[in-house]
Amino acid sequence: MNTAIRRVGYAITVLIIVLVGQITYLQVVDANHLANDPNNIRRFLRDINRPRGEILTADDQVVARSIDTGGEIRYQRVYPQADLFAQISGYQSVLDGNTGVEASYNAALTGRDTEFKFENIVQGKPNTGNVVLAQSLPAQTAARDALQGQKGSVVAIDPRTGAILAMYSNPSFDPNPLTNHDTAKANLAFFLLNNDTAKPALARSYRERFPPGSTFKVVTTAAALDTGIATPDTTFPYSARFPLPGTTTGIGNFGGGSCGGGTLVQSFLESCNVTFAKLGYDLGPNFVPTMNNCGVGSATAPIAPPLDLDPGAAGSIGPAADAEPPRFALAGIGQGDVFVTPLEMALVAAGIANGGVIMQPHVAQSVTDSDGKVVDEIKPHEWKRCMTPATASALTDMMVKNVEGGTGTRAQINGVAVAGKTGTAQNELGAPHAWFIAFAPADNPRVAVSVLVENGGIVGDAATGGDLAAPIAKQVLEALLNQ
Numbered sequence: 407m408n409t410a411i412r413r414v415g416y417a418i419t420v421l422i423i424v425l426v427g428q429i430t431y432l433q434v435v436d437a438n439h440l441a442n443d444p445n446n447i448r449r450f451l452r453d454i455n456r457p458r459g460e461i462l463t464a465d466d467q468v469v470a471r472s473i474d475t476g477g478e479i480r481y482q483r484v485y486p487q488a489d490l491f492a493q494i495s496g497y498q499s500v501l502d503g504n505t506g507v508e509a510s511y512n513a514a515l516t517g518r519d520t521e522f523k524f525e526n527i528v529q530g531k532p533n534t535g536n537v538v539l540a541q542s543l544p545a546q547t548a549a550r551d552a553l554q555g556q557k558g559s560v561v562a563i564d565p566r567t568g569a570i571l572a573m574y575s576n577p578s579f580d581p582n583p584l585t586n587h588d589t590a591k592a593n594l595a596f597f598l599l600n601n602d603t604a605k606p607a608l609a610r611s612y613r614e615r616f617p618p619g620s621t622f623k624v625v626t627t628a629a630a631l632d633t634g635i636a637t638p639d640t641t642f643p644y645s646a647r648f649p650l651p652g653t654t655t656g657i658g659n660f661g662g663g664s665c666g667g668g669t670l671v672q673s674f675l676e677s678c679n680v681t682f683a684k685l686g687y688d689l690g691p692n693f694v695p696t697m698n699n700c701g702v703g704s705a706t707a708p709i710a711p712p713l714d715l716d717p718g719a720a721g722s723i724g725p726a727a728d729a730e731p732p733r734f735a736l737a738g739i740g741q742g743d744v745f746v747t748p749l750e751m752a753l754v755a756a757g758i759a760n761g762g763v764i765m766q767p768h769v770a771q772s773v774t775d776s777d778g779k780v781v782d783e784i785k786p787h788e789w790k791r792c793m794t795p796a797t798a799s800a801l802t803d804m805m806v807k808n809v810e811g812g813t814g815t816r817a818q819i820n821g822v823a824v825a826g827k828t829g830t831a832q833n834e835l836g837a838p839h840a841w842f843i844a845f846a847p848a849d850n851p852r853v854a855v856s857v858l859v860e861n862g863g864i865v866g867d868a869a870t871g872g873d874l875a876a877p878i879a880k881q882v883l884e885a886l887l888n889q
Contacts, residue, residue: 457481459515459534461495461507464771465542469495470508475587483508483585489578490546493609494539494715494769497581501592507769509716511537514773514782535781540569540771548885549574552878556863557604559611559748560882562855565756565845567786568765571853571886573749577606612719615745616858619831619871620677621841622740624754624801627674628793629696630685631800638800642666642673648683650732657683657735660830660870674804675812677828679739686738691727693734700754700792701764702746711753711789714768722746741832752856755843757792758801759825759851764790806848814842816876819884823848826879828871837862842875846883853886855879 458481461470469491472481483498485491496506504512517533549560549572562572583595599607608614630636644667649656657679659665665678673681686693694704701722703709708721725733725743736742749767757764766789773782793801805825808814814826825848829841840863845854857879862869 456516457534458483458498459517459536459776461491461515461537461539463491463539463541463543463546465544467543469539477587479587482587483581485581485585487543487546488580488582489606490543490550490574491539491541492578492581493575493611494541494573495581496715497584499584499592499596500587501589501596502584505717506715507537507539510714511535511770511773534776536774536776536778537770538772538774539769540564540784541572541769542889544889545572545886546574548572548882550576550578552857552881552885553859554864556859557861558857558859558863560855560857560878561611561748561752562853562882562886563752563756563767565759565765565851565854568756568767568789569771569784570767570769572882573611573769575608575610575748577602577604579606610748610858610860612713612715612747612749613717615720615722615747616839616860617744617831617833618740618746618751619829619839619841620679620682620740621751621754621827621829621843621856621871622744622746623674623677623682623738623829624758624805624827624843625697625700625702625792626682626685626689626693626738626740627670627801627804628700628758628797629689629693630670631797632696632793633689633692635688635692636670636685638669638671638804640670641668642670642678642681642684645680648680648687648735650735651687652730653732657739671804671807675808677813682738683735684738687731687735689738690731690734691729693737694725694727696793697724697737699790700757701750701790702744705743711749711767713749714770714784719749719767720747722750740829748856748858751841751843751858752854753789754792755845755856756851756854757790758798758805759845759854760798761795762791762793762798763788764792802848805844809844813870813872814844814876816872817842817844817880817883819846819880819887822846822883822887824880824883825851826876828876830870830872833861835861837865837867838869840865840869840874841871842879844876844879844883846887853883855882855886857882 458472496508514535559575586592646664647656659679702724704726710721713719766787809824813828824846826844831839840859842857845851857875
């Protein structure tokens with residue numbers, strides 16, 4: 407055989423082997439990745455042209471369902487609750503694909519989950535699944551109404567399981583115009599939504615970070631107690647300012663007055679910046695492990711809870727271990743490098759309520775088949791061990807005293823012991839943010855809550871967490887405890 411022909415034959419053989427190998431890789435090894443790639447238009451068209459299950463509240467109210475349009479794209483999603491659940495349910499759009507629960511539980515909603523019954527297909531029944539949320543309609547409504555139209559977020563969690571009982575951010579948006587099969591109308595809806603300066607499409611409760619202010623002092627206290635640099639009975643001087651070593655500046659108290667002059671418990675009730683700046687400074691790099699254990703990372707390594715939404719939660723950040731010492735003093739009062747989501751602070755409160763253990767948060771509680779039978783239940787899983795049980799108990803006592811006679815008295819509920827901590831966070835972009843975290847009943851916690859009112863809400867520059875956010879937390883706690 408001619409040498410040149412032989413070489414061509416070898417080359418063709420090699421190319422065939424490479425081609426077969428590539429096809430095998432794509433169809434076998436990488437098949438699942440390609441099938442579930444959000445940019446795979448075949449996958450999206452397959453999903454939107456088949457029946458899709460409902461998204462339901464815990465009290466069996468419809469959040470999302472499909473209607474048969476009879477058109478080329480057969481099924482269209484509708485959202486009867488409009489903006490109330492939009493940042494949880496997400497949407498299914500012919501232009502933008504799926505988000506929220508519609509994306510994270512897509513396999514269940516479309517019936518591709520292997521748990522569903524083959525006999526449904528044989529009997530002609532819809533082989534779809536329904537996603538049942540952990541939020542009830544009254545709970546979600548209570549969270550929205552308590553904000554009274556102010557820009558902010560409310561997150562409520564069952565500390566025992568991690569189930570999110572309510573999660574609402576204002577402003578929100580109506581997803582219905584986005585699902586229109588008329589692309590011109592859908593394009594206009596997306597344009598208006600994305601160009602709204604209030605950013606209603608941004609789920610602030612779990613996708614946006616804010617300085618937590620004095621609510622973060624619970625993490626500072628946990629670090630101080632767990633490392634042994636302080637006890638509840640450790641005394642601190644009466645002072646108006648903590649001078650930052652190595653600098654010409656210092657950290658003052660809210661309102662410019664003096665505080666301290668007593669035990670750590672007394673400083674906690676007064677939310678004394680001088681005391682907690684000193685604790686943060688004294689902790690230094692030893693502050694970082696507790697922050698990490700509570701779900702706060704660094705700018706280069708944010709820590710985000712494994713939330714069952716798509717896109718997921720933003721990571722929370724604080725100073726890295728090699729940060730300059732003054733950065734830890736600022737972190738001690740929840741300022742400087744510390745930026746967290748409202749969800750993160752709800753998880754911190756839940757961790758204290760649960761003896762130091764933070765459970766993995768989840769918005770769904772179960773998946774049912776088309777007959778309503780539960781085929782998958784979202785079980786509790788531990789996420790972080792934030793502090794020791796002894797420290798959690800000591801912090802609970804401090805937080806109860808804070809609501810009874812400290813900065814959090816406006817969160818008091820008749821006949822129920824509430825544990826809470828206020829926060830008023832300086833904000834470079836405007837008026838301070840008002841915060842409050844809490845849980846109740848303190849002796850047998852069922853609900854942990856985080857409230858953030860951005861930019862001082864209706865009060866503006868005079869806003870404080872105790873005056874503005876604590877009453878909102880009270881209202882939400884009462885609604886959930888009475889369900």
